[in-house]
Amino acid sequence: MSKQYMPQRVIFTPASFEYDAGKRIYDYFTSVKGVDIVRASMNKIKEYIPGESGKEKYINSKRTLVITTKTGAKLDVCKPSADYQFSLVTNCPGHCEYCYLQTTQGEKPFLRVYVNLEDIFDTIKKHIELKNDITTFEAASLGDPIALEHITGCIADTIRFFSTLDKGRLRIVTKYDNVDSLLSINHKKHTRFRVSVNSRYVIKNFEHNTSGFDERIDAAAKIASAGYPIGFIIAPIMHYDKWENEYTELLDLLNRKVRLKGYSPDITFELIQHRFTETAKSFILERFPNTKLDMDENKRKLKWGKFGRFKYVYTKDISDNIKAFIQKLIYDRFSNAKIEYYT
Template identity: 55%
Template sequence: MKLFTPDTAYINPKALEYECGKKAEEFLKKSNVPIIYSKNVKIDEKSISKNYAKSKQTILITTNFQKKLQTCKPSADYQFSLSSSCPANCEYCYLQTTQGEKPYMKIFVNIEDILNVIKDHIDKNIPSITTFECSSITDPIALEHITGSLKKCIEYFASTEYGRLRLVTKFDNVDSLLDINHNKHTKFRFSINSEYVINNFEHNTCSLSQRIEAIRKIANSGYPIGFIIAPIMLYDNWEYEYKNLIENLKDALSDYSEEISFELIQHRFTSTAKELILNRFPNTKLDLNEDKRQLKWGPYGKFKYVYPKDDSSRIKDYMTNLINKNFSNSFIEYFT
């Protein structure tokens, strides 16, 4: 897939004190991207959908001095951010309600400071292993070519005895990460789905075939790997398409003997997210019919609409059997 290049870039002048900031500026200049040297981003279009579209083509190169990391269960002990938001336009994205009306991308370039915070959290937990997720509010692979920050993180975690890194992506920009020392301390998880879901709802992401090729590369480089299948949706022919998905993965990983994890997440939405989705994607094919769902209290203090118990059980049983049948070296971390 073609590497993402923004239409407009803002650079906080302080970001140019850092190596990654200078690298980002160099990339933007070579790509002929208009640069505004300011820490304040201005997006003022005439509608919600236009603000959203403009934001998805705008980046801010800046810094992140967060000292206390948030927990990130069930994925990891803590989460940290190399960036926020991403170039993808996934209609169902769970970040629809958390990143505001204008979810432009912030790219943090003070990687040394971020790694020092991570080190502090690791040291406080020795001799236990501490795990970190770096893709809770972004897709780090989608923006890696701009700064190279993720490569530095992977190399750092390779050198730590008690730290482990996890990330998830829908992109295939992995070549710069294949020949580095990772010491199996970074786990790559790929967000995958049926052709129907990818083609209809995951705009500006890699195709399934492109993701599978990236999966092959990462597996051949010896990284621990896993898959997030999310959101799993019920639609005509869903069973056949998910069967094809799992069988294609099996063929791609026929020589991979290490353990493979799966995280399974059914489609869900909140009332607030539904309103935003319909404003941003007025022609969406997403099934947002609340009458066909049941309410479930979420961990962040909001009700969400999930499939009724019978449908949810059908999804769980079908996907579990499908994975176990095709991957003897797999385990399912959770279904939710």
């Protein structure tokens, strides 16, 4: 298993102590050596994060974990991956160079954990009542809660909560193999785990501080053998020398490892090609000045994004080629594959 995340400092807001999960996390850190424990209100957090340059602020923020609460009775819709999204955490320990959080989390992108699970679960129940039908909820659109699960235990609580809901379905996606504590939960198949996978080249060059290529595939095999509905997100799919060979290797290994476990239900695939915005490009070049990311606008096509920004995607020829090639890799290997979208 890959090395588990440990922050340099953990900051508890006053409200976090009102909830069981907040107290549990506090107890956890009192027995861990070498982590500064701070109590501070939300508007003072940034004062505790050192750094002069943009890069220093970024690195120190990723080493800072804030334990807090989240209010709000209305959940955002989360198309195409689910009906709604909710957050147990925002951000993650990863330093993926292309991550869209580069532009949405400001110059100090510290990690947050929301411990008012009782309130969050109430909100989820109300949204199911509104729809009165099977309703899906994405828990990882603003971060990667699995990366922090050894500290929080909150995904385990959430899987158990969803197992009690006739009409609620949980969806989680992760780039981490921190899944062992979740394997024996009676999930009743109400949680679909998707593992975010990619070629060796993409993981090695752009997905720093995440679990490696083989570790993620092993984690997927464990999750499948624990009976969870499983899926894969292949994102961002990149077009580079040897991309065909490397994505073939990826699908071959997924097929072999998941098949070996005798898994037969639907395996979902979500496919997202690499894209970037002008704003993201400037953040990325500041934080990763030697990046090998291909961000040459002249080789791309502009597409209007749902957050009101233009993004650069591959030209139609390249995009169609990627789509056809990856779809064939999947359908040739998984008779039970369901490709949910390519974007």
